[in-house]
Amino acid sequence: MDLDGQVAVVTGGASGIGWAIARDFAAAGAKVAIADIDEERARTAAREIADTGATAVGLPVDVSSRAAVTGLFAAVDAQLGPVDILVNNAGISVDRGVRRITDEEWDRTQAINQTGVFLCSQAAAGSMIPRRTGRIINIASRAWLGWYGQLAYATSKGGVVSATRSLAIELAKYGITVNCLAPGLIDTPLLRREPQEVMDRLLTAQPMGTIGAPADVAWAAHYFAGPASRAVTGQVMYVCGGKSLYAQPA
Numbered sequence: 001m002d003l004d005g006q007v008a009v010v011t012g013g014a015s016g017i018g019w020a021i022a023r024d025f026a027a028a029g030a031k032v033a034i035a036d037i038d039e040e041r042a043r044t045a046a047r048e049i050a051d052t053g054a055t056a057v058g059l060p061v062d063v064s065s066r067a068a069v070t071g072l073f074a075a076v077d078a079q080l081g082p083v084d085i086l087v088n089n090a091g092i093s094v095d096r097g098v099r100r101i102t103d104e105e106w107d108r109t110q111a112i113n114q115t116g117v118f119l120c121s122q123a124a125a126g127s128m129i130p131r132r133t134g135r136i137i138n139i140a141s142r143a144w145l146g147w148y149g150q151l152a153y154a155t156s157k158g159g160v161v162s163a164t165r166s167l168a169i170e171l172a173k174y175g176i177t178v179n180c181l182a183p184g185l186i187d188t189p190l191l192r193r194e195p196q197e198v199m200d201r202l203l204t205a206q207p208m209g210t211i212g213a214p215a216d217v218a219w220a221a222h223y224f225a226g227p228a229s230r231a232v233t234g235q236v237m238y239v240c241g242g243k244s245l246y247a248q249p250a
């Protein structure tokens with residue numbers, strides 16, 4: 001129970017990778033806030049964790065809205081206590097390539113994937129700095145290295161990697177670590193939205209020939225949340241079965 005009593009906020013925690021992280025942290029003793037734009041699913045997910053005897057709450061948030069993020073952290077503070085661990089996981093992928101993506105799709109991608117990381121990190125840091133402790137874990141993507149047809153998504157995740165490094169530098173003196181995970185293909189509803197022919201092409205380009213599970217990312221997130229990584233900050237860890245080692249288009 002190496003996260004015993006820690007208060008963890010997982011954005012986008014009602015599905016896929018965030019849901020796996022929420023369950024993993026709760027099993028390690030953390031009190032988990034599942035914060036998601038889908039309030040109903042967040043509450044259902046929290047109930048499922050509570051059924052195991054752990055502490056969890058489901059809370060609504062749109063991470064791209066300052067007012068919603070302020071409300072989220074006030075609710076977490078009131079219901080669980082000050083946040084110790086923030087996982088910036090909420091993200092979307094709506095790309096259709098540089099020739100077809102619309103202004104609205106571009107703006108929405110940056111607002112959720114990048115501005116969401118800024119708003120939640122700022123709110124969490126505000127309560128972590130006075131206590132001289134905290135962990136921030138950002139979920140980027142291997143796509144930040146460049147991904148065919150994913151201009152907006154890859155750009156947003158490049159921003160997440162860069163934000164990780166700058167936050168790590170700024171918050172180090174307060175004992176707060178900030179690290180980043182860059183998953184490759186992970187079997188979640190987000191990935192399953194891709195058409196079969198795209199999936200087939202993506203799979204053949206996988207060095208290990210497989211798609212990862214949400215738990216693979218959760219285990220890596222656990223390392224960044226737990227005591228074993230206390231001297232590690234500003235790092236990007238790839239959970240992509242070796243895909244980041246190759247330059248070929250996805």
Ligand code: NAD
Nearest residue numbers: 012015016017037062063089090091141183185186188190
């Ligand atoms: P998912 O679609 O299964 O889950 C995303 C969750 O985020 C959903 O519950 C959704 O309701 C929530 N969400 C969406 N917009 C939100 C908003 N504005 N505010 C709050 N919550 C919001 O996707 P996933 O695959 O689990 O992705 C989680 C993260 O992992 C994302 O940041 C994604 O970019 C990243 N990622 C996923 C993969 C993959 O292959 N699945 C690979 C690399 C990176």
